[in-house]
Amino acid sequence: MKIQAAITPAANAPFTLAEVELDAPRPDEVLVRIVGAGLCHTDLVAAEGMMPIALPAVLGHEGAGVVEQVGAQVTKVQPGDAVAITFTSCGHCPRCASHEPAYCHAMGQLNFTGLRADGSRSLVAGGQRISGSFFGQSSFATHALASERNVVKVAPGVPLEIAGTLGCGVQTGAGAIMRSLQCPAGSSLLITGGGAVGLSAVMGAVIQGCAHVVVLEPNAARREMALSLGATLAIDPRAEADWVAAVRAVLPTGVDFMLDTSGIPAVIERVPQLLAPKGTFGFVGVPPAHAADLALPGTLREAMRSGFTYRGIIEGDSDPDTFIPQLMALYLQGRFPFDRLVTTYPLADINRAVAEQQQGLCIKPVLLP
Template identity: 40%
Template sequence: MNVKAAVVYAPGDEYELSNLKLAELQPDEVLVKIVASGMCMSDETIRKGQTSVAFPVVLGHEGAGIIEQVGNAVKKFKVGDQVAMSYAYCGNCPSCQTGHPAVCNDWMKLNFLGVRDDGSHTFYTEDDAPVKNFYGHSSFATHTLVHENNLTKVDADVDLRLVGPLGCGFLTGSGTVINGLKPKVGSSIAVFGTGAVGLAAMMAAKLEGCSTIIAVDIHDSRLEIAKSLGATHTINSQVEDPIAKIAEITANQGVNYAVDTTGVAPVIKSALASLARGGVIAPIAVSTNKTELNITSELMLGSKSIIGVVMGDSVPQLSIPQLVKFYKEGRFPFDQLVKFYPFEDINQAAKDSTSGSVIKPILIMDESYTAPGN
């Protein structure tokens, strides 16, 4: 079938809406009509050519839609199901079998090589030239083919325009706190960078019972949003030294936990220096930057730890419904962070996200979709 997709033909190019051909459905796949897709800073990192992902490629990995066709080997889904899409994993390796599919042995192959497990492509130009996919589904398209492992069924009363970002950005931020740091009730945490991932981490810290939640950013507008979502303190690091301010807030003890979503080396160093003795930091930005540390003075003597957390160490099929539940209860109000854009305005949405004027752009592929209750 023919679909419309936002293709990046070469590193640094803008998105170009193109007519592509979709390959035939394989037995373990479903055909999804995409209603909407969030935009993530990871998409921008790849679009700019800062990773090893090959071009041309259809990006997007925060999609939500409705299943229109099901392969004969698919067991968990049926036509008409509403689904959110997340990362691909094999389901068979030791990591997957022990509940950590975000570190699947085949993670890079399934999510970044841009082809199916058998090496075939899902997208082709009208001249039959192959186009790479991303995260096993490529949600910057009107339709896509997806392995059932990428999918999470969501309730029929959920607004599909909203839930796509639960598959990556909001999943990563919240999961980093809930599954990675596992903060103790009454503990303190600082979140460096209050974009979508950072604010999700901050909301999760509130859910987990942290009593001191410090938001650090350079945008006053985002810090105001952080206050409304549970931050007990905010720091504009262009105006105040975050290390000194965090020391003041914590009576010179430092915070028990820190999350860095910036990937900027000096910011990571500040976050590490702001930790209390025995504190833990999770740097989770997708970045090519390098950070140099003195292991003895910056880690060992303070008994501090750095942990790696991919995709919030979340199992999407468990975590996405949990986040939807928290949202319905008013405890994870991520809808306050989004702005909708028509699909054809994808380049403007990307610019607004990069500038910081919009926290989470969401592209609407299906303008005819009507949210439940409307």
């Protein structure tokens, strides 16, 4: 079928809206009419040519919409169902069997290559096959193909156009606190970076009952948002000559937990100065390419002496079929207001959305076909 999609034609090139041909759903696939798709930093990393997906490609991996057609093998959803689309997984490796699909053995192949599991491409543009199936969806478009494993029904009362943000960035931040680190009530937490992931972590920390939630973020509007969502302190690293000392002034023995969403080497290198004994450092931020060889902070001796734990986190350790419905239920209870992070844009204005996100004028852009 012919659809409209935002194509990434080449590395670092602007997105281009164009007509492309999308395959009909195979027996194990679900055709979704996209109502909204979140714009995530991972999309921009892919658009810079820093991921395995070959360009040109249709990106987008936080889609939500209405099921229009299902393959013969699909039983989880039916036409007319409202769904959010998340990352995909194989369903049969040891990690999937233990309900840890974020660590699926085929995570890279299924989500980052732009190919189906069998190596085929689902999109045609200009008479040639181009990459799709990004995170099992490619939702910067009017329609996308997904599978049973990466669609989750959207609860009534949850705004469908923004529900897709739960599928990656929001569940990564909230899940890092609620699932990966499992911060207990009364604990202290430092979050470095106040974007959508970091602010979702703030909301997760409030739900967990953390006593101290400190956010390090240079953007004033995002600091204000962090405080309004429940952070107990927001620090501007540009205004504090020694921001580590500012954290220590409030928490003299250090923080129990630290979550980095920034990927900034100068931040990551300060971790040993911030953690309390037996503290845990969780990281979802990816350092820039020139810092690819950055070692995790602290030597083995330092980690052993203080009992530190360094914890890499993917997708907030989410099992989407259970965690996304949990977040939706919390939203409906008024306890997880992720909608406050969102600014919507027409899909045709995707390049403006990218620019305004990079300028700090919005937190979580959502594109509306």
